[in-house]
Amino acid sequence: MGYLVWPSGRLNLPQSDDAAAVATAKAAMAERGGWFAPDESAASDTLADIAEAARASISRAGDWIEFGYDDAGDPKWSDQATAFYVAIAPFVRSGVVHIEGEDGARWSYSYADGQVTQQGWNGWDGSIEPFGEYVEHPLPDQL
Numbered sequence: 088m089g090y091l092v093w094p095s096g097r098l099n100l101p102q103s104d105d106a107a108a109v110a111t112a113k114a115a116m117a118e119r120g121g122w123f124a125p126d127e128s129a130a131s132d133t134l135a136d137i138a139e140a141a142r143a144s145i146s147r148a149g150d151w152i153e154f155g156y157d158d159a160g161d162p163k164w165s166d167q168a169t170a171f172y173v174a175i176a177p178f179v180r181s182g183v184v185h186i187e188g189e190d191g192a193r194w195s196y197s198y199a200d201g202q203v204t205q206q207g208w209n210g211w212d213g214s215i216e217p218f219g220e221y222v223e224h225p226l227p228d229q230l
Contacts, residue, residue: 090164094141096184100182101150108134
């Protein structure tokens, strides 16, 4: 069981910051209970290597990373997935990642100036901000 998601989007995250972003994401995910255990992954992992933690596939083209559906894994959302997207924010210059949930819920993470902002209602935990409190599903004009 779980909440299936389909991510897409593109972020400008310089290749030179990849290792630092991975280390930060691993530490943030370790603080949240779940299946991902950073000590079981290689020290030389890249963001593409740990993409499953983001419930996505990630490919890199220069300083850009592209998010897609993880058709080889089990893309079910968790607090560790949220932690990944929040933790990489200081390394992202710009871009947006869109998430579509199995029930049609859509939310996104927009990045600018080292910050992340959530738009929309997260269908998994019912929040309107990362790690926020549950709120009743807002009407479309309130998103």
